[in-house]
Amino acid sequence: MSDVKRIETPLTQEKLKTLKAGDNVLLSGVIYTGRDAAHKKMVEALEQGLELPFAMKDQVIYFVGPTPAKEGQVIGSAGPTTSGRMDAYSPKLIAQGLTGMIGKGLRSPEVIDAMKEHGAVYFGAIGGAGALIAKRIVSAEVIAYPELGPEAVRRLVVKDFPAIVIIDQEGTNLYESGKARYRTV
Amino acid sequence: MKEIHVDEIISAIRTLCMEANYNLSSDIMTGFQSALKSESSPLGLEVLERLIENADIAHKEQVPMCQDTGMAVLFVEIGQDLHIAGGNLTDALNEGVRQGYEQGFLRKSVVKDPFDRVNTGDNTPAIIHYDIVPGEALRLIVAPKGFGSENMGGLKMCKPSEGLAGAMDFVVDTVDRAGGNPCPPIIVGVGVGGTMEKSTFLAKKALLREVGIHNQDERLANIEKELLERINRLGIGPQGFGGLTTALAVNLEVYPTHIAGMPVSVNIGCHATRHKEITLQGRESK
Ligand code: SF4
Numbered sequence: 001m002s003d004v005k006r007i008e009t010p011l012t013q014e015k016l017k018t019l020k021a022g023d024n025v026l027l028s029g030v031i032y033t034g035r036d037a038a039h040k041k042m043v044e045a046l047e048q049g050l051e052l053p054f055a056m057k058d059q060v061i062y063f064v065g066p067t068p069a070k071e072g073q074v075i076g077s078a079g080p081t082t083s084g085r086m087d088a089y090s091p092k093l094i095a096q097g098l099t100g101m102i103g104k105g106l107r108s109p110e111v112i113d114a115m116k117e118h119g120a121v122y123f124g125a126i127g128g129a130g131a132l133i134a135k136r137i138v139s140a141e142v143i144a145y146p147e148l149g150p151e152a153v154r155r156l157v158v159k160d161f162p163a164i165v166i167i168d169q170e171g172t173n174l175y176e177s178g179k180a181r182y183r184t185v
Numbered sequence: 186m187k188e189i190h191v192d193e194i195i196s197a198i199r200t201l202c203m204e205a206n207y208n209l210s211s212d213i214m215t216g217f218q219s220a221l222k223s224e225s226s227p228l229g230l231e232v233l234e235r236l237i238e239n240a241d242i243a244h245k246e247q248v249p250m251c252q253d254t255g256m257a258v259l260f261v262e263i264g265q266d267l268h269i270a271g272g273n274l275t276d277a278l279n280e281g282v283r284q285g286y287e288q289g290f291l292r293k294s295v296v297k298d299p300f301d302r303v304n305t306g307d308n309t310p311a312i313i314h315y316d317i318v319p320g321e322a323l324r325l326i327v328a329p330k331g332f333g334s335e336n337m338g339g340l341k342m343c344k345p346s347e348g349l350a351g352a353m354d355f356v357v358d359t360v361d362r363a364g365g366n367p368c369p370p371i372i373v374g375v376g377v378g379g380t381m382e383k384s385t386f387l388a389k390k391a392l393l394r395e396v397g398i399h400n401q402d403e404r405l406a407n408i409e410k411e412l413l414e415r416i417n418r419l420g421i422g423p424q425g426f427g428g429l430t431t432a433l434a435v436n437l438e439v440y441p442t443h444i445a446g447m448p449v450s451v452n453i454g455c456h457a458t459r460h461k462e463i464t465l466q467g468r469e470s471k
Contacts (some may be wrong), residue, residue, distance in 0.1 A: 178427020
């Protein structure tokens with residue numbers, strides 16, 4: 001198994017510098033959830049000069065819409081959703097100081113440019129490992145847009161949340177380098 | 186004539202929705218285990234181990250393995266000599282889905298209108314494929330389908346001149362373009378022939394076949410093997426992090442088609458490809 005880096009949030013520029021594409025990371029601390037509908041609302045709020053549900057500086061957003069929690073559970077199954085649907089919104093949040101995103105799948109060149117310009121990383125969580133990831137979430141609280149149900153913005157406290165650095169702040173992309181290493185066509 | 190009451194159908198569908206989402210089928214688990222032996226990427230191995238752990242937790246705690254508990258796709262085979270009593274069959278199937286998703290703490294992921302996008306709140310309507318077969322039984326298959334993988338499928342109306350080689354290239358290209366989005370290791374359903382919609386239906390239905398079971402036609406089985414090998418040489422690997430295990434299986438189904446065409450459809454199933462089924466026997470009507 002590969003070496004593991006332990007990272008505590010908030011994710012400052014200082015900590016970002018230590019992260020490279022392909023790193024195996026365990027994240028601990030506060031992170032926030034948001035999917036398409038919440039991103040749309042946050043960007044609309046920005047455009048209207050309204051306050052965001054949380055200050056973006058040095059924060060991490062996890063693209064997830066969990067299943068309903070059973071009795072006794074902090075949160076239902078909570079694996080990552082496809083990040084590409086957030087591409088239209090992410091650069092605006094990165095410009096506000098967001099330094100980390102967790103999701104799965106490819107990102108657009110615009111997102112990667114914003115990450116390089118402002119300093120941010122993109123982590124991949126294991127798609128479909130919703131039951132396992134839920135175990136690493138210590139607390140969950142809806143802090144905005146409750147009307148969106150599973151898509152509401154939640155403040156999570158996580159402990160040893162497993163993630164892989166897919167794209168680092170230099171723009172190195174594991175989806176490309178990893179594929180190239182094992183490609184024989 | 187034998188009959189089945191709708192209440193029995195509702196209850197069966199409810200249970201199948203939950204079971205499909207909580208319990209990874211053993212053929213996929215076996216696929217993970219054998220991939221552990223052949224994978225050489227350290228990150229790929231780590232992903233496979235975590236997927237196995239995830240499936241164990243979901244099974245033990247009876248919670249969904251993945252938060253995208255899917256749109257409920259139902260395959261229903263009705264014996265032609267069977268009578269459905271007590272109500273409308275389609276309503277009963279949807280009621281089963283409604284109860285299963287509500288009582289099973291499954292996520293409601295269906296919007297009423299593709300443009301307005303307001304959630305229906307109960308994961309209905311289901312996508313229902315009916316088939317009439319001989320006999321007096323009712324076979325129900327529930328296959329919840331997540332859209333991370335569904336979105337990465339494709340259809341190409343190939344020209345007959347493109348031949349087998351063209352069809353195979355389209356399949357491999359579709360998987361290559363999908364990259365890590367459909368949560369690899371994936372299962373690739375391929376439907377070739379028929380009309381446009383017949384080929385997409387075959388591709389979806391192909392995902393119901395167990396991992397490791399090849400098409401019974403040897404010629405088609407060989408095509409499946411060759412496609413699997415080509416796909417696993419793409420390097421995408423578990424979760425797209427790079428590696429040798431991009432797909433666990435390629436399942437190909439074919440159908441007669443028109444002299445002027447060759448529709449080729451690819452439906453990608455993620456590692457959480459779920460399907461559970463039951464066959465209900467009709468009882469003598471009173
Ligand atoms: S593609 Fe499958 S495993 Fe991945 S998030 Fe969707 S349903 Fe879950």
